[in-house]
Amino acid sequence: MKLKISQENVLVDLNFANKNEVLNFIGAEFSKRNWTKPEYTQSLINRDQADSVAIGSYLALVHGQQQDCDLILQEGVLVIRLANSLQWDQQVVKWVIGLALKGDNQLEFLQNIAIAFSDEADALKVYQENTSVKQICDYFNNLDFE
Numbered sequence: 001m002k003l004k005i006s007q008e009n010v011l012v013d014l015n016f017a018n019k020n021e022v023l024n025f026i027g028a029e030f031s032k033r034n035w036t037k038p039e040y041t042q043s044l045i046n047r048d049q050a051d052s053v054a055i056g057s058y059l060a061l062v063h064g065q066q067q068d069c070d071l072i073l074q075e076g077v078l079v080i081r082l083a084n085s086l087q088w089d090q091q092v093v094k095w096v097i098g099l100a101l102k103g104d105n106q107l108e109f110l111q112n113i114a115i116a117f118s119d120e121a122d123a124l125k126v127y128q129e130n131t132s133v134k135q136i137c138d139y140f141n142n143l144d145f146e
Contacts, residue, residue, distance in 0.1 A: 004141060005077060005079055005136075006137070007133050007134065007137050009076065009077060009079060010079045010081075010136045011078070011079070011080045011081070012080075012131065012132065012133055013083040014081075014083060015082070016082070019048065019054075019086070019088045019089070022060070022080075022088075022096055024041060026062050026078060026080075026096070027041025027042075028041065029098070030076070030078070030098065030100050033074075034074060035073060035075070035100040036073060036100050037071045037073065040064055040068060040100070043068035043071060044062055044063070046064075046065055047063060047064055047065045050065070052089040052090075054089050054093050055091070055114060056091055056120065057117040057118065057119065058092060058095055058120070058124060058127060059093065059094075059095045059113070059123065060091070060096045061097050061113060062096060062097065062098045062099065063099040063101070063110070064099075064100075066103075066106075069103060069106075072100050072102055074100070075102060077097065077098070077101070078097070078098035078100075079095070079096075079136060079140060080095070080096040080098070081094070081127070081130070081131070081136060082094050082096065094127045097113065113143075
């Protein structure tokens with residue numbers, strides 16, 4: 001799966017008080033973009049409650065539960081660079097990636113992005129060096145997903 005992030009799907013310097021605000025924001029964005037039915041927001045919340053989507057290395061991978069893939073109308077990926085760190089369960093988060101992907105595409109993306117962000121020092125450097133929408137697009141679009 002070759003990741004392609006367009007500039008309109010990158011949001012920078014957003015602030016949220018807590019993870020619930022993030023989950024509801026992403027669900028609303030997905031619905032507004034006609035990627036998902038509005039009910040998908042609850043799937044995002046349920047997935048995080050089942051097992052935190054904050055995976056370490058300053059990254060939260062927001063995605064719904066597998067059984068709710070019928071709520072996805074069009075696949076898409078939303079990248080959010082937070083203005084300030086957010087405490088998400090036991091993790092500090094600076095990046096939030098929202099996924100509206102089905103089946104194998106979701107699994108493959110989750111595995112590949114987890115590998116790309118596996119080193120915490122590298123992940124922090126990526127955050128510090130990529131501040132604009134264009135820089136973030138270039139970074140994610142140049143990741144070599146096999």
